[in-house]
Amino acid sequence: MDRRQRKTRNAIFTAFSALLERKCYSSVTVQDIIDEADIGRSTFYSHFETKDELLRAMCTDIFDHVFSEDIMTEAEHDFSHNSSFRDRITHILYHLREKQQSISGLFIGECGEVFIRYFKEYLYHVFDAHISVSSNIPRDYAADMAVSSFAGTVRWWMRDNGSHSPEEVSAYFFECTGVLSQS
Amino acid sequence: MDRRQRKTRNAIFTAFSALLERKCYSSVTVQDIIDEADIGRSTFYSHFETKDELLRAMCTDIFDHVFSEDIMTEAEHDFSHNSSFRDRITHILYHLREKQQSISGLFIGECGEVFIRYFKEYLYHVFDAHISVSSNIPRDYAADMAVSSFAGTVRWWMRDNGSHSPEEVSAYFFECTGVLSQS
DNA sequence: ATATATACGGAACAAAGTGTTTGTTATTGC
C-alpha cells in the first residue's frame, strides 16, 4: 500500500474518531471529516464511498483486534489454552478497554446503531457455540438475547468508566444472563 | 383543536407510518413526508419543528396507549386488579401487537435507535419497581439489562411475527432474565 | 349568515451537504 494512501487513511480514521468524541455518528458529515482530516473532497471519496463504509472499515480494524485470540501477552497465553468461556469474555473486555478511546463515543453516543450492528455480527460468532437453552426457548431468541445483553453490558460499562474491572463486568454479565454456559 | 389541524396531523402520522414500512427512519426525509402526506412544506413545519419531534409525538400517542393500565376490556379488567408483573408484561405485549402496523417498521428497521430510546424511557418506569438483584450487581446495571432485554425481545418478536403468542414471548423473556421478579 | 381568526398552500430563498468530474501538482516505487 502506497505510503500516501496509508497516511491519508490514517488521517481519516483519526479525524473520524475525534469527531465521534464531540458529536454523534449521524450528525457527523463527510464535510466534517474532510475539514477535520484536512484533505481534499475527492480524496475522501477515492478511499470510501460513504460514511457508513468508513465506519465499517474502522470497525473491522478495531474488532479484528478485539476478538482475535492470537495476540496475547505471554502471561495471558497459557491461561488462554484451557480457558473457560467466561475467561474469554473477560479477555475481550480487556481488549475493548484498550481501544476505548476510539470507540467509546460510538457505544455511549445515541446514534451508534450502525456500529452496534457490526459489533453484534462479531459477537454472534463468539457466542454461538455457548448458547445453552432449555427445551422450549427458541435458539435464535436465546442467541439474540445473549448478544444484545453483552452489547448492552459494554455500553453500560463505557458510560461509567473506571469504576469497574473487566472481571467484575464479566461476573455481572454472567449473573444476569440465563442462556450462556460459562464453561 | 381545530378540525383542520387534526386532519393534517393525522395525514402526517399516516404518511410517516407508511414511509417507515418502506424505508428506515434515518433515510426518511421531511420532503418524503410532505410528498406522501400531500401537504405544503410550511404546513409541516407549523406542526413539527423536526423529524425527531414528529417521531416523539407519534411515540407518545402510541406508548400512552400501550402502557396504560386503564383502558382494558372487561375480560381483562378484573384479572388486572390482582395481576402479577408477568401478566402485566403479557398485557403490554398484547397492546404492542395491536399497534404493530404503526411501529413494526421502527422495531425491525435498522435505523430506529431514536425510537428505541423513547420506548426504553417508558420501560424504565414499568420495570423499576420489579428489579431484584443479588447484592453485588449494581442496580442501574440490572435495570439497564432488564429494559434492553425486553426491547430486544419485542424486536425479535416483531421480526418473525405470527408464530408466537404474547404469553409465549412473556415466558421466554422471564426465563432468560435473571434480574426481574415475576410477582 | 356573517365576520373574524387561523390553518393551509405555493413559491421562492439562502444555506448546507452530496457525489462526481476535470485538470494540475506532488509524491512514490521501481
Add this chain to the structure above:
DNA sequence: GCAATAACAAACACTTTGTTCCGTATATAT
C-alpha cells in the same frame, strides 16, 4: 530519472433543510 498514481482545488448539478411572504380556504363564534 521516470512512469505511475495519489492528492488537491475548483466547479458542477442535485437534494434537503428551514424560513418567509401572501393569497386562499376553512373553521369557529356571535
